[in-house]
Amino acid sequence: MDKTIPTLEKAISEIPDGAQIMIGGFGGSGAPIELIHALIDRFRATGSPKNVTVINNNAGNGFIGIAAMIKAGMVGKMICSFPRSSNAEAFNEKYLAGDIELELVPQGTLAERIRAAGAGIPAFYTPSSFGTELANGKPTEEFEGKSYVREHWLKADFALIKGQEGDTVGNLTYRLAGRNFNPLMAMAADKTIAQVSVLGAAGTINPEQVITPGIFVDAVVEVSNPQQEEVLVRTGEVH
């Protein structure tokens, strides 16, 4: 079983209009910039995929990555916990103009909804957001004297994630705090596409070190020396 894909273009070529896409990373840490940029390039060249929904903790910074996707006009909806961060003008402008939809989800609930989808759990109860406007319309229940809100799993058609080491069967490791949402999203999407900084044959990653087992990964593309989103934002890079 060889899951490697030779190019970024090929790796993202099947993502259709209207797709729900999870994108890993937290800020610039663990963000699959090259996969995102390949998707933007395809949209600019072909007009597709358009009207996609993006699931990420944030809503992009600067003029690269998810911010560039939004600026390019290919995103119809964001599902995230913290869209209002520094250099988030791309999202802010569209949101305030009513040109992009937002589903705001508490960060821990976002993570657990994604995990639940990957684990086959359609709903769960969490204390987070109980009694707040983000729980409006959601069923609640009391357990051992405390109130909880029912939340649903969050699935995706595709996940774009970033690993450090990958092998041909899709096993992944992550670099430093770049793990964040990546392993969860790998589990929750119909098709998970991973860019890895180092690609090896099966057996090159010690099984004890594997963080995401290959069963959760459908495609692996090698991007040696990947760009770091935070560095691109700080240098004002534009994609």
Next chain:
Amino acid sequence: MTDFNISDVALSNAQIAWRAAQDIEDGSYVNLGIGFPEMIAKFQPDGRDVTYHTENGVLGFGKAPLEGEEDWDLINAGKKAITLNPGASYFHHADSFAMVRGGHLDLAVLGAYQIAQNGDLANWRIGSKGVPAVGGAMDLVHGAKRVAVVTDHVTKDGKPKLVESCTFPLTGVGCVTRVYTSLAVIDIAGSKFVLKEKLPAVTLTQLQSVTGATLHIDGEVADLTVPEDL
């Protein structure tokens, strides 16, 4: 509306952070909210071994790296570059929030727009305008053994931040256990504000006049004293 000038006596943010830091116990696991609460780590008393958690998936982080030595894959929830202390670990977001909601943290400290006498907290948005953003605040108020707030006692235009009930959108219901303000240390118990410490320069009447709900006294009210040169 008050017979004293708060700015003459109020503690600085650093002094409030210093006071909050004195209550961090040896051996505890602590999450400090982005912004003002982060300052508390600077004043951690010597000899106490404290492990700091950050929501994006790191336990045991230490000081900021020197400028130019940042690795932007190693950041905290405020997206600032960090370094690790010996014994640190990485984990994914679901495990990170399991540590929060699952009752594994000893202390979470947050900022506040308003705190109600029953422990309700409003700290994520002021009205319905602009771009809403919640991050991990609604999770962090649940699960930690103690949920504390550091804040000025009043808003910039002098309105009480400690109130009978919050008028801003809530972050969590009945979640705050202690409030460190620029004038006092106040516990929340039995849906009441219970005054534990106040600045010696402020009378009880003056403190009550800038507090939006009744301050209850249960036992001794100690002097709130902090180093002056912070």
